[in-house]
Amino acid sequence: MAILGIDTSAYTCSAAAVSQDGELLAAHRRLLPVPPGERGLQQATAVFHHVQILPEVLSEVFAAVPAARIRGVVASVKPRPVEGSYMPVFTVAAGQGRILAAALGVPFRATTHQEGHIQAGLWSSGWQPPDSFLAVHVSGGTSEVLLVGRKPGGFTIEKLGGTLDLHAGQLVDRVGVLMGLEFPAGPALERLAREAGPETEKVHLTSAVRGYNFSFSGPASQAERLLAAGAPPAAVARAVEQCIANTLERVLRPAVEATGLRDILIVGGVAANNYLRQRLRHRLEHPAVGARLHFAAPEHSSDNAIGVALLGLEVDPREKG
Numbered sequence: 050m051a052i053l054g055i056d057t058s059a060y061t062c063s064a065a066a067v068s069q070d071g072e073l074l075a076a077h078r079r080l081l082p083v084p085p086g087e088r089g090l091q092q093a094t095a096v097f098h099h100v101q102i103l104p105e106v107l108s109e110v111f112a113a114v115p116a117a118r119i120r121g122v123v124a125s126v127k128p129r130p131v132e133g134s135y136m137p138v139f140t141v142a143a144g145q146g147r148i149l150a151a152a153l154g155v156p157f158r159a160t161t162h163q164e165g166h167i168q169a170g171l172w173s174s175g176w177q178p179p180d181s182f183l184a185v186h187v188s189g190g191t192s193e194v195l196l197v198g199r200k201p202g203g204f205t206i207e208k209l210g211g212t213l214d215l216h217a218g219q220l221v222d223r224v225g226v227l228m229g230l231e232f233p234a235g236p237a238l239e240r241l242a243r244e245a246g247p248e249t250e251k252v253h254l255t256s257a258v259r260g261y262n263f264s265f266s267g268p269a270s271q272a273e274r275l276l277a278a279g280a281p282p283a284a285v286a287r288a289v290e291q292c293i294a295n296t297l298e299r300v301l302r303p304a305v306e307a308t309g310l311r312d313i314l315i316v317g318g319v320a321a322n323n324y325l326r327q328r329l330r331h332r333l334e335h336p337a338v339g340a341r342l343h344f345a346a347p348e349h350s351s352d353n354a355i356g357v358a359l360l361g362l363e364v365d366p367r368e369k370g
Contacts, residue, residue, distance in 0.1 A: 051114050053149070054358025055103070055124040057142040058162055059095060059190050060233060061352035062102040066114040067359055071172070075113035076355050077106045083232045088222050089189075092137040099141040107145075122150040123361035125162040125354075128190070130206055134161070160360050162352075163191065164203045169356030170316035170345035183209075183310050185297060188317035188352075189218025189233065194261050194300055196308065202363045209304060210261020217293050217319045220265040224272045224289050228282045239322050242286035252284040254292040258299040268292045293319065294328040301333060305340050314343045321350035 051066045051074055063078035081098040083090055090098070124146030127134045143159065150157035163186055171178060184195040184206075193211035197204050215223070218235065225234020230241070252275060254268040268289070275285050301313060313333070319325065326344055333340040349355060 050120045051118045052121045052123060052358050052361035053110065053114075053119050053146075054165070054354040054356075054361065055107075055122070055142040055146050056162060056165055056352060056354040056357050057099040057103060057125070057138050058352040059092075059136065059138055060090065062099050062106055063352060063354040064103070064106045064110045065354040065358045066110050066119070067355070067362065069120070069362060071359065071362060073355060075110045076353060077109040078353055079106055080233070085231070086226065088219075088226050088232060095138050096141060099138060103141060103145055107149075116153060119149075119153055119155060121156045121158065121361045122146045122153070123158045123160055123357050125165055125357055126159040127161050129163045130161045130203065131208075158202065158361055160203055160357055163206065164360060165354065165356035166316040166345070166352075167197060167204055167206075167314065167356065168359050169349050169353055170314050170343070172356065172359055173346035173349040174314070174343045176312075176314070176343045178312060178314070181310060182312040182314060183301070183304055183308065184314040184316065185301070185320070186317045187217045187293070187297070187315065187319040189216055189222060189319075191317060192216040192218075192263075192265075192319075194304060196310075197314070202360055210263070210300060213262050213264045215265040215269055217265060217296075218317075220269050220272075220293065221289060221319065223269050224276075224285065227273060227276060228285070233318070235318060235322065238286045238289065239324065241283050242290055242324065244283040245281070245287040246283070248281055249284045249287050252280050252288045254288045256292055256295040256299060258296055261300055261304060263296045263300060265292075265296075287324075290322060290324045291328070293322075294325050294332075297325075297329060298332050301329075301340065302338060305333075305338060311339055312341050312343065314345075316345045316350060318351040320344055321347040323347070
C-alpha cells in the first residue's frame with residue numbers, strides 16, 4: 050500500500066509515492082520552463098504550466114505504483130502553516146489531490162510546502178529530532194529561521210526571523226542571470242564559484258543582519274556594481290556563496306545561544322550548495338558554538354513531494370483532511 054504526495058511550488062511540479070513503512074517507491078519532478086534571461090515566472094503563468102505538467106508527472110508515478118495501491122493522498126495547499134499563507138500555484142496540487150482522492154475513494158490530507166521540506170530533510174538526513182529543534186528554510190521563495198516542534202502529521206513552527214526583502218535564492222538567481230547563467234542559477238553559480246582564484250579575497254559582499262532578520266537586496270546591488278566594474282564572475286559567484294553563509298552564521302549563533310537548542314536542520318534549494326554546507330559546518334560546529342547541523346541530502350534539498358507523501362504516514366489512515 051502507498052501514500053501519494055503532490056507539491057506544485059513556484060518553479061517545480063512534483064509527485065511522489067511512499068510505502069506505509071516509509072520506503073520511497075517513486076518520485077518525479079519537473080522544473081517549470083522559464084524563458085532565457087528571465088528571473089522567474091508570474092503566478093498565473095506558473096499555474097498554467099502546473100496544469101499542463103502535473104498529469105505527466107502523476108502518470109510517471111502511477112507507472113511505478115499502480116493507483117490501486119494508493120491508500121491516501123496528501124498535497125501541499127499553501128506555502129507555510131500560518132494564517133494567511135497563500136500562493137496560487139498550490140491550488141493546483143490541492144485541487145488535483147482532492148480529485149484523485151475522491152476518484153480513488155481514499156482519504157485526502159492537506160499539508161504545507163514548508164512542512165514537506167522539513168520532513169524530506171529529516172528523512173534524507175536520517176536524523177531523528179528531539180521534541181524541538183532549529184531549522185533554516187532557505188530557497189528562492191523562503192529564507193526563514195524557525196523554531197520547530199513535532200506534532201502528528203506535521204510540525205509546529207514559530208518563525209524567529211528571516212529576510213526583510215530578497216530571499217537567498219533570489220540573490221543567487223539575480224546575480225546568476227546577470228552573468229548569463231540559466232535560471233534557476235544555483236547549480237551553475239556553484240560550478241562557476243569553484244573556478245575562483247586568488248582575486249576572490251578582494252571581492253566581498255556585505256552581510257546585513259539585525260537580530261534574527263537579514264537583508265539580501267544590498268548584496269544584490271553590490272554584486273551588480275562589481276560585475277559592471279569588471280570583477281571576475283567566478284569571484285562574484287564565490288562572494289554570493291560567502292555572503293549567504295556569513296549571514297546565516299550571524300543569525301544562527303545567537304539563536305543557538307538564546308534557545309539552548311544545538312540541533313539545526315537546513316533545508317531548501319540553496320542548502321544544496323556544497324560550499325555553504327562546508328562553511329556552516331566549519332563555523333557552527335566549532336566547539337565554541339557547539340551546534341549540530343543536519344542537512345537534507347542535496348538531491349532532496351530542492352522542491353519535491355517526498356516529504357509531503359511521508360507526512361501522510363503520520364496520521365490515522367481513516368482521517369480525512
